[in-house]
Amino acid sequence: MTCWTRTITAWTFAASLFLYSPASIAVAQQPSDPLATPDWGDYPLLMSQFGELCTMCEAYVRCTPNADQEISSKLYYFKNKTFWGQVATIWFYFAKWFAPITNEGRPAAIYTFSPDSSAESMMPAEAYLDVAESKIEIGGTWIDRDTNTWFALDNTTLGQCVRLGIPESMKAIEDAAPWQIKAKMADATQ
Amino acid sequence: MTDEVIKTQKEFSWSGAWIKQNPLRFTGIILNILFRFLFGLFFLLAGVNKIIKGWLTTDLLEAVFLQRLTELNPASFAYSYLIEFALPLYPLISWIVTVGEVVVGLGLILGIATRLSSIGGFFILFNLAIGGYYDASLLPFFILNIIFIIYPSGHWLGFDGLLKRRYPQHGWALS
Numbered sequence: 001m002t003c004w005t006r007t008i009t010a011w012t013f014a015a016s017l018f019l020y021s022p023a024s025i026a027v028a029q030q031p032s033d034p035l036a037t038p039d040w041g042d043y044p045l046l047m048s049q050f051g052e053l054c055t056m057c058e059a060y061v062r063c064t065p066n067a068d069q070e071i072s073s074k075l076y077y078f079k080n081k082t083f084w085g086q087v088a089t090i091w092f093y094f095a096k097w098f099a100p101i102t103n104e105g106r107p108a109a110i111y112t113f114s115p116d117s118s119a120e121s122m123m124p125a126e127a128y129l130d131v132a133e134s135k136i137e138i139g140g141t142w143i144d145r146d147t148n149t150w151f152a153l154d155n156t157t158l159g160q161c162v163r164l165g166i167p168e169s170m171k172a173i174e175d176a177a178p179w180q181i182k183a184k185m186a187d188a189t190q
Numbered sequence: 191m192t193d194e195v196i197k198t199q200k201e202f203s204w205s206g207a208w209i210k211q212n213p214l215r216f217t218g219i220i221l222n223i224l225f226r227f228l229f230g231l232f233f234l235l236a237g238v239n240k241i242i243k244g245w246l247t248t249d250l251l252e253a254v255f256l257q258r259l260t261e262l263n264p265a266s267f268a269y270s271y272l273i274e275f276a277l278p279l280y281p282l283i284s285w286i287v288t289v290g291e292v293v294v295g296l297g298l299i300l301g302i303a304t305r306l307s308s309i310g311g312f313f314i315l316f317n318l319a320i321g322g323y324y325d326a327s328l329l330p331f332f333i334l335n336i337i338f339i340i341y342p343s344g345h346w347l348g349f350d351g352l353l354k355r356r357y358p359q360h361g362w363a364l365s
Binding site for chain 1: 232253254260261263323324326330331
């Protein structure tokens with residue numbers, strides 16, 4: 001073995017030790033139950049300490065109707081921004097010094113659940129997140145981001161919403177969705 | 191470096207006669223300078239913002255990574271990158287990203303070691319992209335980085351030309 005080979009091997013071994021010893025600490029930081037709903041903190045719906053739902057972030061919000069409402073519960077899936085929506089964030093970064101951006105649109109999907117929690121349908125939609133008015137408009141309804149109350153567009157109270165974790169949402173859809181819904185899901189996420 | 195680039199570098203002058211004779215090249219150089227300033231400003235402000243928010247003195251980046259984990263598919267490469275590399279080394283990464291953004295930003299704005307600054311910027315962006323923070327807004331930045339590496343941008347309204355004359359032995363970095 002040449003001097004150079006020995007040196008490179010020694011450095012690779014040292015680097016591996018350096019990287020993998022703290023890696024075990026990080027693995028221990030993962031939540032023990034990956035399907036548990038994360039603690040979203042005391043922020044408006046789909047916001048966090050780092051601001052509005054980020055460009056490449058996805059989120060699931062489940063809305064359950066009140067007992068007096070004869071409607072199905074919905075699972076709203078907020079997707080990444082579109083390609084040009086992502087590119088436009090550079091412009092928004094500079095523009096916000098002159099005029100703050102107060103709302104944004106992003107693609108979404110609406111899963112409708114029957115009372116036995118089986119998914120009945122999935123349809124694509126466009127969602128509007130409004131920071132100034134603290135509301136989300138989607139599928140002919142809107143959600144108050146401060147109280148998580150779910151409203152019809154005529155301001156009739158429909159129910160209450162809660163943000164779910166991604167793994168638990170995916171599992172809920174997978175468990176409930178019949179095969180044709182799963183196929184549509186695959187199309188929608190492409 | 192291509193002959194074309196060397197030619198552009200040697201020939202360019204701020205004189206009215208050169209500008210009149212080379213309107214297209216002049217437009218390209220002005221756009222290059224403009225984007226270099228905006229890119230540099232973007233990075234500098236991002237770095238300063240991180241310093242103000244305490245990235246160098248608190249565990250904020252750890253919270254950022256932990257939040258991002260809740261938004262990523264556990265089967266994705268980005269998830270593994272965060273768990274196995276970024277989270278364990280978050281204090282080091284805080285420093286590299288924050289200081290890196292400030293240095294790259296200043297380098298691009300002032301045109302000092304512009305090529306090295308661009309390589310630094312590319313490195314930061316590349317790690318952002320594979321670490322779960324990729325989005326299409328990074329593409330223009332990657333393209334600009336490559337342009338700043340190829341062309342002698344630091345010679346146009348920058349200090350690289352001056353430094354190159356004083357330290358000619360540093361070759362490509364200041365060329």
